[in-house]
Amino acid sequence: MSTYDEDSSVPDILKKIITHKTQEVYDQRQRVSQEDVMKAAISASPVRPFVAAMRDKLANNQSAVIAEVKKASPSKGVIREHFVPSEIAKSYEQGGAACLSVLTDENFFQGKTEYLIEARAACSIPVIRKDFIVDKYQIYEARAMGADCILLIVAVLSAESLTSFYDLAKSLGMDVLIEVHDADELAIALPIGAELIGINNRDLRNFDTSLNTTIDLLEMIPEDRIVVTESGIHTKEDIALMRKHNVNSFLVGEAFMRADEPGTQLRNLFF
Numbered sequence: 001m002s003t004y005d006e007d008s009s010v011p012d013i014l015k016k017i018i019t020h021k022t023q024e025v026y027d028q029r030q031r032v033s034q035e036d037v038m039k040a041a042i043s044a045s046p047v048r049p050f051v052a053a054m055r056d057k058l059a060n061n062q063s064a065v066i067a068e069v070k071k072a073s074p075s076k077g078v079i080r081e082h083f084v085p086s087e088i089a090k091s092y093e094q095g096g097a098a099c100l101s102v103l104t105d106e107n108f109f110q111g112k113t114e115y116l117i118e119a120r121a122a123c124s125i126p127v128i129r130k131d132f133i134v135d136k137y138q139i140y141e142a143r144a145m146g147a148d149c150i151l152l153i154v155a156v157l158s159a160e161s162l163t164s165f166y167d168l169a170k171s172l173g174m175d176v177l178i179e180v181h182d183a184d185e186l187a188i189a190l191p192i193g194a195e196l197i198g199i200n201n202r203d204l205r206n207f208d209t210s211l212n213t214t215i216d217l218l219e220m221i222p223e224d225r226i227v228v229t230e231s232g233i234h235t236k237e238d239i240a241l242m243r244k245h246n247v248n249s250f251l252v253g254e255a256f257m258r259a260d261e262p263g264t265q266l267r268n269l270f271f
């Protein structure tokens, strides 16, 4: 058993996901060498600037919404039966999304690499690869599939890995959303220097969401960072509460995915 398995501060669902992901990456490395993935990353389509798209919205006094393309999740099971990533991406862009988030994890979220490729091809806004990154290989893979940004989760990475993964993503031209759940994780995330700090409102021990998670951490975050509140945003009241605390960047999945027309729901809630 590794130190990580014994670490009781890491929720069981994350341990399960990371154990599975580590094996997946090992298997994938046998199929496609890192050298070939690096070559594909270097010849991928040009990066769409993710942070700049967020800043543009904020500069116009609008919410910067990262709209999630997500079929299912561990907490909610299947969220959307009629799941056509290209249609969803177009709808989100028309609804005013700054950026997209596309789940590529297959085992726990029913995502796919192809979903990111299809969604990105159907719109002109930047896309984050939403997955559980445990290995540099996945960062090259992200760029190779067209991702403009990656997610790094502090709860599952050492400070050393976070820094080197962040540097690698930036060297490939991508932006990075660093995700935290509490003050200890935030203290690790801030020195890395990422412009985007995601605060996940979902407690992964019981899947409850509380927007106080975001509110409680705000005073620790310098003003030059963009705080993205993630998970559990469902109503205009939720959005108003965040805005009252000067948080105007959001990552939203379920509230859009359950609507017939996700982009219309985005526009109705945010604009």
Ligand SMILES: O=C(O)c1ccccc1NCC(=O)[C@H](O)[C@H](O)COP(=O)(O)O
Pocket: 013, 014, 068, 070, 073, 074, 075, 076, 200, 202, 204, 207, 230, 231, 232, 233, 251, 252, 253, 254, 255
């Ligand atoms: O959502 C889950 O069940 C989950 C479980 C384990 C790790 C991560 C998980 N969620 C990922 C996310 O960050 C959400 O998809 C994202 O913040 C959007 O949340 P929501 O608007 O509540 O769908």
